[in-house]
Amino acid sequence: MILGTASTLTPVDYHLPSKQWRAAFRWDWNEQWEQNMHRDYAKQFGYKGGLVEGDVVFEHIIDILIQFFGEPWYGEGEIEVKVLPIYEGELLTTGAVVKGRTEEERGVRLGLEVWMAKEDGKPGVIGKASCLVPRPSAPAHKVPSVKLSHDGIWTRKEPKYGPGRLPEEYTPITYDAAVVGEIMGPIDFTISEASHKKHTAFQGIYHRWFTEESPWGGPLLYPFETWCQARVHSRWKYGRINEALYAFAKWKFYKPIELGQPLSGWMRVVDKYMKRGKPYILTDSWTEDAEGNVIMHAREELVLMHEIKGMQIR
Numbered sequence: 001m002i003l004g005t006a007s008t009l010t011p012v013d014y015h016l017p018s019k020q021w022r023a024a025f026r027w028d029w030n031e032q033w034e035q036n037m038h039r040d041y042a043k044q045f046g047y048k049g050g051l052v053e054g055d056v057v058f059e060h061i062i063d064i065l066i067q068f069f070g071e072p073w074y075g076e077g078e079i080e081v082k083v084l085p086i087y088e089g090e091l092l093t094t095g096a097v098v099k100g101r102t103e104e105e106r107g108v109r110l111g112l113e114v115w116m117a118k119e120d121g122k123p124g125v126i127g128k129a130s131c132l133v134p135r136p137s138a139p140a141h142k143v144p145s146v147k148l149s150h151d152g153i154w155t156r157k158e159p160k161y162g163p164g165r166l167p168e169e170y171t172p173i174t175y176d177a178a179v180v181g182e183i184m185g186p187i188d189f190t191i192s193e194a195s196h197k198k199h200t201a202f203q204g205i206y207h208r209w210f211t212e213e214s215p216w217g218g219p220l221l222y223p224f225e226t227w228c229q230a231r232v233h234s235r236w237k238y239g240r241i242n243e244a245l246y247a248f249a250k251w252k253f254y255k256p257i258e259l260g261q262p263l264s265g266w267m268r269v270v271d272k273y274m275k276r277g278k279p280y281i282l283t284d285s286w287t288e289d290a291e292g293n294v295i296m297h298a299r300e301e302l303v304l305m306h307e308i309k310g311m312q313i314r
Helices: 040-045 059-069 193-203 229-238
Strands: 019-022 078-083 091-103 107-118 123-134 183-189 244-253 263-275 278-288 294-304
Touching: 019 059, 059 078, 059 091, 059 107, 059 123, 059 193, 091 123, 183 229, 229 263, 229 278
Parallel strands: none
Antiparallel strands: 019 091, 078 123, 078 244, 091 107, 107 123, 183 263, 244 294, 263 278, 278 294
């Protein structure tokens, strides 16, 4: 069982145990479509090669936070990061340090700086996280039930693509086509045991909560497996995720979910704007269980690369 080592006495400047990870692609992108930022297509934008998936990368930071905080992470923990270019084969060291303590009614909220650094010291991921550490006298931790609104602008009544392999065609995600307030979903999915085992082997994260049992039953799904943005984006409207670059993410985990449970994904376009001469969209996506309770919520920023082809950005 994963045991939380955080306490209400944990001091500022306490360093969590670090871990290393060799960057690799979750999928064999060489067998996927050509216009893909995980392939040499990224070189058109000044990168050295295909970019490793950022959401998979920073799951390793979440791993050390779950080990540190234990059960309170679900319902009390959140993380936000900026994802920088990471290439296949790079060795990354994951770290976190406590930088702040805030007294709350039920305990102490610890604020941390988190990072993933390359061998040359350059950052691959930088960000911050926080979680409440309950006092021993506090009531037993209770996972909250949270429901989010499905209101918004509906440009489609049903998904464009159903289950199965997505076609090679896709609709470019462009600034003018993005509709602020647009909502997409639900996209229903269930993570299979075979997929879960494949993800376990790929990440090399073999903690008991995710492979055998957890305080809620278990085994649980990994953080990445509960993330739905790319799934909803692709299935609802655009087809294969394409020509968009993951720049910033803020994830919050409201409750754990066991392997094999049916899930639904939703997404809303929150905003679109120009920054440093480049077009961006900001999205909210969230995953719900069969009762409509939110499992995790993600606010994420995407750079719309389709409209800046030929612009050297690195």
